[in-house]
Amino acid sequence: xxxxxxxxxxxxxxxxxxxxxxxxxxxxxxxxxxxxxxxxxxxxxxxxxxxxxxxxxxxxxxxxxxxxxxxxxxxxxxxxxxxxxxxxxxxxxxx
Amino acid sequence: xxxxxxxxxxxxxxxxxxxxxxxxxxxxxxxxxxxxxxxxxxxxxxxxxxxxxxxxxxxxxxxxxxxxxxxxxxxxxxxxxxxxxxxxxxxxxxxxxxxxxxxxxxxxxxxxxxxxxxxxxxxxxxxxxxxxxxxxxxxxxxxxxxxxxxxxxxxxxxxxxxxxxxxxxxxxxxxxxxxxxxxxxxxxxxxxxxxxxxxxxxxxxxxxxxxxxxxxxxxxxxxxxxxxxxxxxxxxxxxxxxxxxxxxxxxxxxxxxxxxxxxxxxxxxxxxxxxxxxxxxxxxxxxxxxxxxxxxxxxxxxxxxxxxxxxxxxxxxxxxxxxxxxxxxxxxxxxxxxxxxxxxxxxxxxxxxxxxxxxxxxxxxxxxxxxxxxxxxxxxxxxxxxxxxxxxxxxxxxxxxxxxxxxxxxxxxxxxxxxxxxxxxxxxxxxxxxxxxxxxxxxxxxxxxxxxxxxxxxxxxxxxxxxxxxxxxxxxxxxxxxxxx
Numbered sequence: 001x002x003x004x005x006x007x008x009x010x011x012x013x014x015x016x017x018x019x020x021x022x023x024x025x026x027x028x029x030x031x032x033x034x035x036x037x038x039x040x041x042x043x044x045x046x047x048x049x050x051x052x053x054x055x056x057x058x059x060x061x062x063x064x065x066x067x068x069x070x071x072x073x074x075x076x077x078x079x080x081x082x083x084x085x086x087x088x089x090x091x092x093x094x095x
Numbered sequence: 096x097x098x099x100x101x102x103x104x105x106x107x108x109x110x111x112x113x114x115x116x117x118x119x120x121x122x123x124x125x126x127x128x129x130x131x132x133x134x135x136x137x138x139x140x141x142x143x144x145x146x147x148x149x150x151x152x153x154x155x156x157x158x159x160x161x162x163x164x165x166x167x168x169x170x171x172x173x174x175x176x177x178x179x180x181x182x183x184x185x186x187x188x189x190x191x192x193x194x195x196x197x198x199x200x201x202x203x204x205x206x207x208x209x210x211x212x213x214x215x216x217x218x219x220x221x222x223x224x225x226x227x228x229x230x231x232x233x234x235x236x237x238x239x240x241x242x243x244x245x246x247x248x249x250x251x252x253x254x255x256x257x258x259x260x261x262x263x264x265x266x267x268x269x270x271x272x273x274x275x276x277x278x279x280x281x282x283x284x285x286x287x288x289x290x291x292x293x294x295x296x297x298x299x300x301x302x303x304x305x306x307x308x309x310x311x312x313x314x315x316x317x318x319x320x321x322x323x324x325x326x327x328x329x330x331x332x333x334x335x336x337x338x339x340x341x342x343x344x345x346x347x348x349x350x351x352x353x354x355x356x357x358x359x360x361x362x363x364x365x366x367x368x369x370x371x372x373x374x375x376x377x378x379x380x381x382x383x384x385x386x387x388x389x390x391x392x393x394x395x396x397x398x399x400x401x402x403x404x405x406x407x408x409x410x411x412x413x414x415x416x417x418x419x420x421x422x423x424x425x426x427x428x429x430x431x432x433x434x435x436x437x438x439x440x441x442x443x444x445x446x447x448x449x450x451x452x453x454x455x456x457x458x459x460x461x462x463x464x465x466x467x468x469x470x471x472x473x474x475x476x477x478x479x480x481x482x483x484x485x486x487x488x489x490x491x492x493x494x495x496x497x498x499x500x501x502x503x504x505x506x507x508x509x510x511x512x513x514x515x516x517x518x519x520x521x522x523x524x525x526x527x528x529x530x531x532x533x534x535x536x537x538x539x540x541x542x543x544x545x546x547x548x549x550x551x552x553x554x555x556x557x558x559x560x561x562x563x564x565x566x567x568x569x570x571x572x573x574x575x576x577x578x579x580x
Contacts, residue, residue, distance in 0.1 A: 008453070015411060015456040016418075016433070017449055018441025027453065033512050034454055040400040041470050044477070051472035052479060053302060054332060055288045055528020056552065061331055075195050081425035088420050091431050 001035035003028050097122050098258035099575065102167055102315035105261055109156060109166045116156065116166030120149040120210050123168045127212065127259045130579060134235050136244075136254040138173045139181050140213035148210040155208055164322055165208030170263040172251050173214035174221055175201050175306070176295040184297045185217040185229040185247075188417050188424045188443035198295025199327045200264060200306050207322040212260055216250030219445045220414065221271055221299045223247050224517045225507065228447040233504050236279060237576040238542055242501035245275030251309050252279040256543075257579040262310040262319055266296060268303045269402050270496075270521025273533035276309055277496035277545025280535045282562065282572060283309040284316045287552045288528035289334035291320075292327035300409035301332070303402075303525045312572050313534065313562035317341035320555060336553065344556045345563040350384030352561065353489040359395035360494030360520055368539030373495045376536040376546045379568060380493075380561075388489050392481040397474050398523035399515055404458050404471035405526070410448075411455025417443065450511065479527040482549075491561060492549040495520055496533040500542035520547060530555045534562045535571040543574075 003011075005024045008031065012019045019027060073086060082089040097105065097119055108114045124142050131137050145168065152166035176182050176194035178201075183189045197205070205211070218228040226234040226249025234249040236242040237257040244253040248265030252275035255263050265272040267285035276283025284307045291306040298304060308319035320341045327333045356377065361370060381387055419425040419439025426442055429435035444452070458467035485492060497517055507514040524531040529552055533545035546565075550558045566572050 003457075011453045011457050011460070012449075014460060015452050016415075016436040016440055017444070017452060018437035019449065020441075023446075027450065030450055030511055031453055031457070034403055034450070034515075035457075037512050037515070038400045038403055038458075038467070041397060041404070041474055044394075044397065044474060046470060046473035046477070049473040049476055051469055052476035053472060055302070055479065055526075056334065058289070058332065058334070061335075063328070072195070076421075079191075079193060079195060079422045081419065081422075090420055091429050091435055093432055 001039055002032045003035065098126055101311050102261045102318060103312070105167055106163050106318070110161070116149040116152040116210060117146060119166065120145050120168045120212070123212055123260055130257060130259060133240055133578070134237060134253050134257060135232055136216055136234050136250040136257070136259065137170070137213045138183055138216050138231050138250070141180055141211055144180070145210050145212050152208045152210060162207055163318055166210060167262070168210045168212050168260060169204070170212050170215050170251065170254055170260045171201060172217055172248050172264050172266060174217060174266055174297045175264060176297070177201050177211070177214065180214065182214070183230070185219040185231060186444065186448070187230045190230065190424065192423055196295060199292035199329065200323055201295065203325070204322050209322070215254055215263055218247035218249065219448050220297070220410070221247040221266055221268055222410070222447050222451055224270070224274060224514050226250065227504065227508055228445055230445060235504070236501045237579050238280065239501065241503050242542065243278070243504055245278035245497070245501065247271040248309065249275050252276055252281055252283065255279070255281045255309055255311065256576060258575060262308060262315055264306060265309045266304055266306045267525065268299050268406060269525050270518040272307050272309060273496045273521050273531055273545065273547060274518060276533040278501040278543065280543030280571070280574060281309060281311060282313050282316055282532065282534055283307065284320065284532045284555065284558065285524065285530060286320065286324065286555055287530045289332050290555070291323050292325070292330045292333055294327055294329040298413040300406040301413060302409060303406060312566055313532070313559045314342070314345055317345060317559045339556055341556055341559055344560045347560050348384070349380070349561055349564050352380070352385040352491070353388055354380055354385050355388050355390035355485050355489030355492045357390050357392040357395065357485070357492060357494060359392050364498050364516070364519065365495060366499040366539065369495050369499060369544050372537035372539055372544040373546055376565070377493060379565065383564060383568060390485050390489060390492070392485060392523070394474065394478045394481050395523060398478055398526060399519055401471045401474045401478065401526060402522045403454065403515060404467045405475065407451040407455035408458050408468050409455070411452045411459065414448070414452055447511070475526045478523050482527045482529060486551045491557065494547050496545035496547040500539050500544060524549055528552060530558055532558045532562050534565060535574070537571055
């Protein structure tokens with residue numbers, strides 16, 4: 001399995017990761033090596049094997065729909081890069 | 096001197112009034128100040144808070160309301176959120192992050208009266224096997240400061256090995272407690288998945304991550320696990336099971352114990368010196384009355400490939416929360432929202448983290464899900480079933496924790512795949528959700544070697560018992576690196 005520079009750029013975009021142009025070849029070769037390692041999986045027939053998501057095969061726990069946590073917005077926003085009137089600020093999205 | 100004592104010994108000394116928690120805490124803080132510039136095992140030292148906690152602990156001890164851990168100093172891996180204390184996860188992304196709440200594990204250990212000395216260094220977001228991916232620089236192995244301590248809980252392992260703290264917490268996603276414990280010559284336990292709450296433990300791969308204790312001895316780990324384990328409604332995968340007293344079975348004799356040796360753990364790739372030490376440890380168990388049985392875990396070779404789909408896939412999803420908007424690093428002067436995301440993440444994450452996010456993003460992207468994530472989850476079940484079959488025949492499984500001793504800093508940084516293979520004996524245990532422990536078993540070329548013991552789910556008591564019995568008969572766990580004696 002070999003990934004080229006264009007595929008690396010596409011994946012980085014999907015992950016919203018800015019990567020330096022000069023690092024793309026390194027990523028391409030390392031990611032290709034990792035996918036080669038992973039390709040060993042294909043040597044085994046897994047038809048009819050149910051996938052395993054939780055080691056104890058426990059399903060999602062449910063609880064009554066009650067408010068348990070208190071609102072701590074002010075405390076949590078203290079560590080935010082930029083806020084105003086209780087809102088998180090980002091660059092303008094809509095003109 | 097206090098630093099040569101185990102946690103259990105310090106606990107008795109505190110109870111008997113032979114030392115106060117303030118004295119003990121100050122002595123370990125002095126050791127950190129004196130020695131940590133050689134190791135870089137701490138990211139943050141919380142001297143003031145520690146001494147205040149110690150004072151409270153001394154009051155509890157005097158008023159007769161203390162438990163066995165009250166007043167014991169220890170350190171948290173910097174992956175556990177600690178309220179009002181920097182929680183970096185070894186990343187530039189969280190270099191400015193002061194956690195607004197405590198992890199459940201942090202809360203529980205504080206409730207037990209333990210005194211936090213600080214936060215230990217680690218691979219960035221726990222992704223690494225050498226502690227070299229940390230934004231705060233590599234940690235050095237106290238047995239040879241040119242060598243790595245292992246990872247990702249490298250700071251915890253190195254600080255316990257150098258006796259800068261009696262104990263530390265760690266987390267283990269693919270071996271991150273057991274491999275550094277092995278490489279630094281200490282005891283480290285990864286509990287059954289779901290045993291210890293993941294709430295407030297910064298997520299890497301949610302179906303694999305598990306916190307656990309790292310200390311000099313199995314007895315110390317049992318005392319620590321008593322405080323750490325238990326159901327937590329705030330962790331959706333926490334197990335609703337009673338927590339036994341993990342010290343209760345420590346002294347049980349192990350005569351008749353059935354130990355399985357998987358042939359796949361002793362084959363190609365295992366260092367000869369490590370193999371010799373592990374075989375001697377097994378002979379020791381035989382002499383203590385255990386029965387040795389050859390077994391096979393036929394899908395062992397698939398564990399690393401499966402892990403490098405499951406873990407990156409889950410990490411790419413978990414780490415999407417770091418977007419430069421709500422907390423953590425934000426780039427300078429973003430042009431627009433996309434630029435804000437891309438540069439904050441591109442500048443805030445290190446190379447290995449970016450690599451794994453990209454592998455995970457690729458594996459989960461349209462058209463690839465079945466070929467990668469689904470396939471890996473199917474193989475994960477086959478790997479897990481290998482263990483289930485083995486446990487019909489044997490009580491525990493033994494083998495090496497790591498294929499070699501500590502390698503040199505820089506030796507594997509340019510070759511991720513060779514780094515990944517250093518977790519070859521630990522990863523399958525995470526995939527199956529089983530408990531495992533690494534116990535100091537000797538030295539090869541003057542570097543520590545760990546024996547890994549794996550048990551069936553929820554069988555931590557037995558693991559700790561078996562490890563404790565070995566430590567009664569041997570003194571490998573008592574060895575201290577000369578520069579830190």
